[in-house]
Amino acid sequence: MKHIQLKQVSKSFGDVEVIPALDLDIEDGEFVVFVGPSGCGKSTLLRLIAGLEDVTSGQVVINGKDATAIPPARRGLAMVFQSYALYPHMSVRKNIAFPLRMAGLDKADQARRVEEAAKVLNLTEYLDRRPGQLSGGQRQRVAIGRAIVREPTAFLFDEPLSNLDAALRVGMRLEISELHKRLATTMIYVTHDQVEAMTMADKIVVLQNGVIEQVGSPLELYRNPRNLFVAGFIGSPRMNLIKGAEAARHKADTIGIRPEHISISDKSGAWEGVVGLSEHLGSDTFFHISCPDFAEPLTVRASGELDLSYGSTVYLTPDLAHLHRFDEGGFRIA
16 A cells, blocks of 8 residues: 555754644545645645655654655655756656656666656657747646656645646646546645645645644535634635624634625625625625624625625625534634
8 A cells, every 4th residue: 555654743943843743644546735824834744755854753654664764766756846847958758758767767668658648648749849849837747747757656746836827727737636536646735725725635734833733625624624724724715704792692702604605685684784895706706795793894605696786785694504613712613
């Protein structure tokens, strides 16, 4: 079984501890996404797995073997970086084959692996071009191809789509997800974009200040966030979080309700509010509604057909079956 385990792994830079001791299991064939705000330690954690950073304490175990002191090149992992890092003077074919040449594989084996990777990534017709003749998405596919030919235990992706424009990001997101299905190989993917995490992952690891806040499937985290940080971070738009008398009425310090779980009426409802800005996205519209009893405006998701005037009075009713309650420490109340 291809299995990666972190056992009480920690990382400090001098006197600064950036990752307190943590445990994590990554199963064979899983697509695991590390997600969190900038500076939360997700890239550092990936680099500890890759061996590009030294572990301060604990063990990195790969396929049942302690790999903590094993050099990166011998861990059987392949990393794809934010920067494509392609050689501009080499053809696509030579760029993909480069790690194989460095490993001393014979030319026939090199050619076979390159052709197979090119076919999987739809790069066959571009093999004799140079990187400068390719689009950003094609260059990223070349970088992925260079990882594929190594036939690794796992692929490690460090924010690989952040240099692409919005349309290319969506396309590459689908391509990487499809690649995972075809190869059935473990993938660990770092991103700050929770939409990428929700749409790509089998399992999401939410990090804050080097601490794992929650691990679970995208729907687990969306439906049952463990604490206020996860509740506010996972989901776009974010969950509405309400304090004060309304929360106390539900025996909580804070209550949360997602935009799609609030209905709007111009006649009656639990909360009265005033329509502010509206974001029309075609099939959906997101209304930002100020309620006098709440500190922050609520975001409400409605049909794109609904048209409400700025400044008009409306009434909101939360679906209590989807109400989330949190205690004073910010943890979910069952």
